[in-house]
Amino acid sequence: MESRISHFRHKFPKSHVCIVNGHIEGVWIVGNTYRGSYSDKYYGAYPHSYLDRVTALFPDLKPLHLFSGMVDDDLTLDMNPNSKARIMADAHHIPFKSDSLELIVADPPYTKEDATRYGTPPVKKIVVLRECWRVLAMNGLLVWLDLIYPQFCFKDWFNFKLYGLIAVIVSTQHRVRLVTILEKNRPK
Numbered sequence: 001m002e003s004r005i006s007h008f009r010h011k012f013p014k015s016h017v018c019i020v021n022g023h024i025e026g027v028w029i030v031g032n033t034y035r036g037s038y039s040d041k042y043y044g045a046y047p048h049s050y051l052d053r054v055t056a057l058f059p060d061l062k063p064l065h066l067f068s069g070m071v072d073d074d075l076t077l078d079m080n081p082n083s084k085a086r087i088m089a090d091a092h093h094i095p096f097k098s099d100s101l102e103l104i105v106a107d108p109p110y111t112k113e114d115a116t117r118y119g120t121p122p123v124k125k126i127v128v129l130r131e132c133w134r135v136l137a138m139n140g141l142l143v144w145l146d147l148i149y150p151q152f153c154f155k156d157w158f159n160f161k162l163y164g165l166i167a168v169i170v171s172t173q174h175r176v177r178l179v180t181i182l183e184k185n186r187p188k
């Protein structure tokens with residue numbers, strides 16, 4: 001965790017992350033620099049520099065981008081045919097073997113109203129979290145961007161450990177988002 005923080009600070013020296021009680025905490029003020037990027041064309045697209053920041057924390061891990069929208073990378077999954085995803089699938093049934101991935105970077109529609117913007121049914125977040133837990137290898141990491149702090153232990157269904165919490169601020173009058181980073185833990 002400390003080497004991840006040092007790498008991040010090297011890439012983003014003006015941005016705040018630290019370790020508190022064994023997990024990462026931080027605040028990223030990313031700014032409203034959308035001009036010229038795909039963000040002004042795709043509803044709910046990642047704010048400027050968000051993915052660069054995630055990569056700066058996890059430079060050694062190859063991510064599956066879940067709910068990937070316009071993200072252009074090797075492993076991208078979305079159910080919207082208008083997205084750039086290479087894997088067209090429903091995040092409630094991730095087409096990967098159990099215990100096979102090291103990192104998932106997820107950006108679900110945050111609300112039912114958001115889902116209607118993509119013509120997709122509302123996301124059952126508990127079911128998707130369970131799917132992420134299934135396909136991650138033990139100690140694999142889930143980076144989940146949302147408006148809520150998601151429940152990360154649920155009955156005997158899934159069990160994550162908290163790895164990080166980072167507030168993402170774009171600018172005034174925008175929703176403030178929370179990155180919850182979870183580490184796959186043994187079943188209870």
Ligand SMILES: C[S@@+](CC[C@H](N)C(=O)[O-])C[C@H]1O[C@@H](n2cnc3c(N)ncnc32)[C@H](O)[C@@H]1O
Binds near residue numbers: 077090
């Ligand atoms: C907040 S947007 C993600 C945008 C992305 N971060 C970007 O920068 O382009 C949410 C995405 O989730 C997709 N989506 C909604 N429900 C889904 C589901 N059940 N399975 C897979 N993708 C889904 C939508 O098509 C949309 O692209």
